[in-house]
Amino acid sequence: MRQSKNFTKATKELPKDETSFNAQALIRAGFIDKLGAGIYSYLPLGLRVLKKISQIVREEMDRIGGQELLMPALNPKDNWVQTGRWEGFDALFKLGNSSDMKEYALAPTHEEIVTPLTQKHVLSYKDLPVYPYHIQTKFRNEKRAKAGLIRGREFLMKDLYSFHVDDDDLNNFYLNAQKAYFKIFERCGLLDKTYLTYASGGSFSKYSHEFQTVTEAGEDTIYICEDCSIAVNSEIIDEQNTCPNCGNKKLKEDRAVEVGNIFKLGTRFSNPFNFEYTDEEGKRKPVVMGCYGIGPSRILGTVVEVHHDDNGIIWPEELSPYKVHLIELKSDNEEVKKTAESLYEELMNKDIEVLYDDRDLSAGQKFAEADLIGCTYRIVVSEKNIKKNIFEFRKRIDKKAEMISREELIDKLLLA
Numbered sequence: 001m002r003q004s005k006n007f008t009k010a011t012k013e014l015p016k017d018e019t020s021f022n023a024q025a026l027i028r029a030g031f032i033d034k035l036g037a038g039i040y041s042y043l044p045l046g047l048r049v050l051k052k053i054s055q056i057v058r059e060e061m062d063r064i065g066g067q068e069l070l071m072p073a074l075n076p077k078d079n080w081v082q083t084g085r086w087e088g089f090d091a092l093f094k095l096g097n098s099s100d101m102k103e104y105a106l107a108p109t110h111e112e113i114v115t116p117l118t119q120k121h122v123l124s125y126k127d128l129p130v131y132p133y134h135i136q137t138k139f140r141n142e143k144r145a146k147a148g149l150i151r152g153r154e155f156l157m158k159d160l161y162s163f164h165v166d167d168d169d170l171n172n173f174y175l176n177a178q179k180a181y182f183k184i185f186e187r188c189g190l191l192d193k194t195y196l197t198y199a200s201g202g203s204f205s206k207y208s209h210e211f212q213t214v215t216e217a218g219e220d221t222i223y224i225c226e227d228c229s230i231a232v233n234s235e236i237i238d239e240q241n242t243c244p245n246c247g248n249k250k251l252k253e254d255r256a257v258e259v260g261n262i263f264k265l266g267t268r269f270s271n272p273f274n275f276e277y278t279d280e281e282g283k284r285k286p287v288v289m290g291c292y293g294i295g296p297s298r299i300l301g302t303v304v305e306v307h308h309d310d311n312g313i314i315w316p317e318e319l320s321p322y323k324v325h326l327i328e329l330k331s332d333n334e335e336v337k338k339t340a341e342s343l344y345e346e347l348m349n350k351d352i353e354v355l356y357d358d359r360d361l362s363a364g365q366k367f368a369e370a371d372l373i374g375c376t377y378r379i380v381v382s383e384k385n386i387k388k389n390i391f392e393f394r395k396r397i398d399k400k401a402e403m404i405s406r407e408e409l410i411d412k413l414l415l416a
């Protein structure tokens with residue numbers, strides 16, 4: 001991508017009401033635009049990162065047997081009345097006044113839709129287990145939407161639902177899902193700071209499990225057992241004030257963002273829809289369910305909170321909008337442009353994602369913007385160095401650059 005052609009620009013102008021660091025950094029660098037509290041557009045750079053996060057989530061869900069589908073955001077009221085959540089779900093956006101006078105909900109989660117949908121396809125124990133999921137836009141009328149992408153009123157969620165013959169089968173899958181979640185956070189560069197956290201359950205399980213990433217921007221308080229890397233959410237600390245794994249009484253308090261949440265639902269949703277299957281002996285039994293949520297847009301905001309310095313964002317490799325930022329320094333010597341252009345072509349031909357700063361700006365402006373954007377690698381093409389046939393190559397996170405040949409540079413990027 002040529003930066004001269006990018007229709008969005010880095011900007012110094014910030015919306016006055018934007019107080020969260022992640023949104024400020026992303027707006028400044030040209031990744032997102034703010035439309036209202038908790039409502040953002042993803043610009044080309046931001047959408048690339050959001051798609052990469054979604055793709056990581058997709059791959060890890062497919063690996064544990066998930067089957068992707070897409071359910072509607074517009075939900076008939078009846079489905080929500082059936083489970084008691086038309087009145088019971090606080091942040092539900094309700095739509096009325098349509099020409100047919102029917103009422104709808106904008107889905108904040110999808111148990112009300114996926115349960116009767118799966119019911120149509122599951123008759124006997126032979127059809128179980130199944131793990132449908134989707135990556136889809138959710139709506140919640142959040143009271144405090146002040147944390148940028150961490151708390152949107154419209155946001156992206158991956159929600160997978162598991163359907164089982166019994167608790168044992170659910171428990172096995174639940175552990176697989178936990179491992180898949182850690183794999184996702186590892187690939188998103190959040191593993192070191194993310195803790196499996198015990199949180200309140202529901203009528204069918206004592207606890208649910210959250211994945212909490214430690215950062216000052218977090219809205220939750222957790223208590224960490226440093227021996228087990230397990231935490232307890234403050235909402236249950238009165239009943240569970242030791243490590244659930246080893247009994248450790250010395251827990252460390254920290255602020256964190258809930259980036260994922262997995263939950264054993266039991267028959268909470270199969271009951272209202274009367275969702276049963278026929279077992280091996282021909283008896284009818286209720287289907288047992290679990291749900292597994294993760295927020296790609298919240299992960300995006302959280303990664304920015306965790307990975308930045310005073311100059312801007314520092315993307316983990318797998319999320320970098322482009323793997324490498326190629327910067328051509330202004331020069332009267334035509335060889336500089338020629339070399340940069342040919343390197344740009346070569347990188348693209350080798351399928352290395354590259355953002356090419358081919359604009360007529362000062363070196364200082366280009367470097368400052370490259371730091372804001374934060375691509376993992378940077379190459380500088382300058383008159384001084386092309387004479388020696390070398391390039392300045394540096395990781396965004398490193399202070400020092402290497403001076404290397406074109407061949408070495410390509411090899412490094414192909415291996416990275």
Ligand code: ATP
Pocket residue numbers: 109140142149150151152153155156157258259260261293294295296297298299
């Ligand atoms: P919170 O307690 O932070 O409000 P929640 O427990 O209501 O979240 P879940 O219903 O468990 O959230 O949603 C599953 C996942 O969806 C969360 O772990 C989070 O990653 C994401 N998510 C939930 N609400 C939002 C939101 N308002 N903005 C962005 N992501 C969200």
Ligand code: MG
Pocket residue numbers: 210258260261
């Ligand atoms: Mg939750």
